[in-house]
Amino acid sequence: MYKESSITCKNCTCRWSNFDNLKEEQLELINASRFQAQFKAGEIIFKQGSPTSNAIFLTSGYAKIYIEGYDDKNIILAIVKPTRLIAGPGSYVDNRHHYSMAAITETTACFVDMTVIKKLVLENSAFAEGYLKDISGKSLNTFHKLVSFNQKKMHGRLAEGILHLSDDIYESPKFNCNLTRQELGELTGMTKESVVRLLKEFHDENIIKMDDRVIEILDKNKLQKISISG
Amino acid sequence: MYKESSITCKNCTCRWSNFDNLKEEQLELINASRFQAQFKAGEIIFKQGSPTSNAIFLTSGYAKIYIEGYDDKNIILAIVKPTRLIAGPGSYVDNRHHYSMAAITETTACFVDMTVIKKLVLENSAFAEGYLKDISGKSLNTFHKLVSFNQKKMHGRLAEGILHLSDDIYESPKFNCNLTRQELGELTGMTKESVVRLLKEFHDENIIKMDDRVIEILDKNKLQKISISG
DNA sequence: TAAACACATTGATATATATCAATATAAATT
DNA sequence: AATTTATATTGATATATATCAATGTGTTTA
Numbered sequence: 090m091y092k093e094s095s096i097t098c099k100n101c102t103c104r105w106s107n108f109d110n111l112k113e114e115q116l117e118l119i120n121a122s123r124f125q126a127q128f129k130a131g132e133i134i135f136k137q138g139s140p141t142s143n144a145i146f147l148t149s150g151y152a153k154i155y156i157e158g159y160d161d162k163n164i165i166l167a168i169v170k171p172t173r174l175i176a177g178p179g180s181y182v183d184n185r186h187h188y189s190m191a192a193i194t195e196t197t198a199c200f201v202d203m204t205v206i207k208k209l210v211l212e213n214s215a216f217a218e219g220y221l222k223d224i225s226g227k228s229l230n231t232f233h234k235l236v237s238f239n240q241k242k243m244h245g246r247l248a249e250g251i252l253h254l255s256d257d258i259y260e261s262p263k264f265n266c267n268l269t270r271q272e273l274g275e276l277t278g279m280t281k282e283s284v285v286r287l288l289k290e291f292h293d294e295n296i297i298k299m300d301d302r303v304i305e306i307l308d309k310n311k312l313q314k315i316s317i318s319g
Numbered sequence: 320m321y322k323e324s325s326i327t328c329k330n331c332t333c334r335w336s337n338f339d340n341l342k343e344e345q346l347e348l349i350n351a352s353r354f355q356a357q358f359k360a361g362e363i364i365f366k367q368g369s370p371t372s373n374a375i376f377l378t379s380g381y382a383k384i385y386i387e388g389y390d391d392k393n394i395i396l397a398i399v400k401p402t403r404l405i406a407g408p409g410s411y412v413d414n415r416h417h418y419s420m421a422a423i424t425e426t427t428a429c430f431v432d433m434t435v436i437k438k439l440v441l442e443n444s445a446f447a448e449g450y451l452k453d454i455s456g457k458s459l460n461t462f463h464k465l466v467s468f469n470q471k472k473m474h475g476r477l478a479e480g481i482l483h484l485s486d487d488i489y490e491s492p493k494f495n496c497n498l499t500r501q502e503l504g505e506l507t508g509m510t511k512e513s514v515v516r517l518l519k520e521f522h523d524e525n526i527i528k529m530d531d532r533v534i535e536i537l538d539k540n541k542l543q544k545i546s547i548s549g
Numbered sequence: 550t551a552a553a554c555a556c557a558t559t560g561a562t563a564t565a566t567a568t569c570a571a572t573a574t575a576a577a578t579t
Numbered sequence: 580a581a582t583t584t585a586t587a588t589t590g591a592t593a594t595a596t597a598t599c600a601a602t603g604t605g606t607t608t609a
Contacts, residue, residue: 113362157464158470166462178458178522187459210448217447218440224454228408229417231461232386232396238507240388242565270587278469280358280567285588301587472595500557510597515558531557 094248098123103148103171107219115209115216117215122202128152128192130267137189138287143200144176150196151258151267155275167230168193168258168268174223181249193267238278245319248312251297252276255306263305321353328353331410333378333401337449345439345446352432358382360497367419373430374406380426380490381497386418393449395506397460398423398488398498404453406433423497469510475549478542480507481527485536493535 098104098120099113108116125148128134134145137157151170155163166188169175179185180203237246250273256268258300266273270281277284281317291297296312298305306312328334328350329343340345355378358364364375367387376474378401396418399405408434409415440447467476480503483498496503500511500518507514521527526542529533536542 109504124521156466158466162470179461181448181455182459187462190410193342193358207448209450211444214441214444214447217444217451218411218437220441221454222448224451224458225408225411227455228458228461229412231458231465232408232417235465235468236388236394238465239394240392252542269585281587282568282589285567289588442596499555511557512559515594519558 090120101148103146105146105172105174106172107216110215110219111209115213118205118209119201120267121304122205126195126198126200128196130192130194130196130199132192132196132197134190134192134196135186137186138297139186140188141177141180141184142203143204144174144206145190146199146201148197148199150192150194150274152190152192152198154188154190154198154270163275164278165232168254168276171259174220176202178207178224178267180207185315193272205206222233241278242319243277243283243287244315245317246277247273247284247291248316248319251291251304251306252312254304255284262309263303265303267302269302323383331378333376335376335402335404337404337453340443340449341439342443343409345443346434348439349431349522352435354430356428357431358426358428360386360422360424360426362422362426363421364422364426365416367416369416370418371407371410371414371416372402373432374410374433374436375420376404376429376431377401378427378429380422380424381419382426382428383498383502384418384420384424393505394508395502396464398484398506400488402441402509404450408454410437421501433531473507473509473513473517473549474545475547476507476509477514477521478546481521481534482539482542482546490537492509493533495533499532 098108098116108119111119126162128150134152148167148171151168153165154167154169154175155165175190177186177188177191179187185263211221237249241249248281255264258264259266268276271282272280274289279287288297288299290301291312294311296306296308296315298307328338328346339442340350341349358380364382369399377399382399383395384397384399384405385393387393399420405420407416407418409417440450445501467479471479485492485494489496498506500514503518504511504514509517518527521542522529524541526536526538526545528537
């Protein structure tokens with residue numbers, strides 16, 4: 090772990106938007122308590138079941154957040170990139186992580202002591218409200234995932250997944266998703282074999298272009314239709 | 320709508336536990352802004368998509384909270400009873416309900432203006448923290464549902480559902496679940512026909528006793544095993 | 550009293566998707 | 580260069596579960 094002296098929470102360009110609600114000395118408190126760490130692709134950042142001692146903020150790179158279910162089957166809840174707070178809902182329930190996090194590219198992250206965050210929640214109600222907004226939004230995402238997994242068929246879920254990666258995560262019609270077929274399956278609720286078959290199908294129908302892990306959306310319109318109807 | 324003059328939020332026995340964090344005048348503010356209403360079984364309390372103008376607290380009866388998905392397929396997120404706050408995560412995102420609520424028995428509920436709740440969140444940080452705890456716990460429930468729906472087979476989900484109703488909702492090994500086969504399916508992620516078949520199977524194996532909508536757990540041990548393995 | 554309606558039950562069939570097994574390819578290690 | 584290891588691909592098969600259709604039961608409505 091190291092801390093770059095030049096960058097602080099005050100001038101950081103990729104800090105959590107809710108930090109805007111903090112007063113200077115509160116921000117300084119965060120800055121003083123934080124540690125930075127670097128992870129290589131594939132490395133685990135924290136494990137489900139471990140204590141939620143820190144809130145985590147990515148400062149560079151991409152990571153996956155995933156629930157480890159029964160017999161080694163994972164569900165990827167989200168692909169995350171800088172700016173987003175990562176502090177599992179367990180922080181305010183049982184102080185345990187209810188999902189794991191691993192880097193999918195080289196990644197740097199700030200660790201902030203959770204007791205400091207909780208202290209600021211009690212001291213600064215605008216910050217508390219920001220936290221509520223944050224967790225509420227994530228809740229809605231989980232609802233969406235529940236409905237999608239439950240009611241859409243594979244084609245629809247994969248189309249939705251690709252659109253999500255393109256629109257929300259990599260913000261480009263062509264992107265390296267950094268995910269194995271297995272992981273794409275964990276993101277969209279299907280087996281790796283099904284992912285392979287459907288990607289090929291989409292490829293053959295000129296809806297996407299697939300080259301290893303680089304996906305290019307060729308017919309976004311069609312993909313959206315599949316996403317809705319499937 | 321009516322308001323019983325004798326009962327106030329101060330002396331109410333079924334109020335939300337987080338109200339303990341409020342000062343007397345804050346509780347009085349809640350009490351002054353609240354309205355009570357009565358619902359018959361089956362009546363809708365609020366609809367997905369409508370504005371989250373009020374937080375709702377059941378004061379008697381049982382209700383279901385359900386997401387309306389694609390082509391009339393619902394997912395029952397929770398069966399609720401008094402004490403629990405019902406204020407959808409939309410309150411802090413887009414001011415819209417992201418699920419519907421309907422009474423499954425005769426029900427009374429208090430409606431509290433959401434602007435009052437939000438005002439108190441900003442004024443009272445312990446209350447804000449209580450709200451965070453509440454929404455965090457619910458988030459974990461949704462995670463659990465996502466994993467269960469995704470990875471357990473029907474037998475496991477139904478067993479889990481029956482145990483949940485018995486342990487957490489009706490708090491008795493024998494209970495009237497107040498749910499149609501259709502609704503039991505929406506709670507456990509299967510069709511009504513599958514519910515019928517599995518209930519019969521559990522009945523025939525003397526795991527439960529089923530009489531219309533009254534379920535009696537005969538072999539809890541076995542049910543727990545099925546819940547885990549399934 | 551009959552008709553209509555909501556819900557429950559049963560059986561036959563369809564289908565989406567997982568599982569299993571084999572092989573191919575590419576990357577990492579010896 | 581040879582071997583191991585992780586990932587990807589493909590085809591054949593199994594299976595859980597939904598769908599469809601018919602019938603039954605009880606309750607409300609006309």
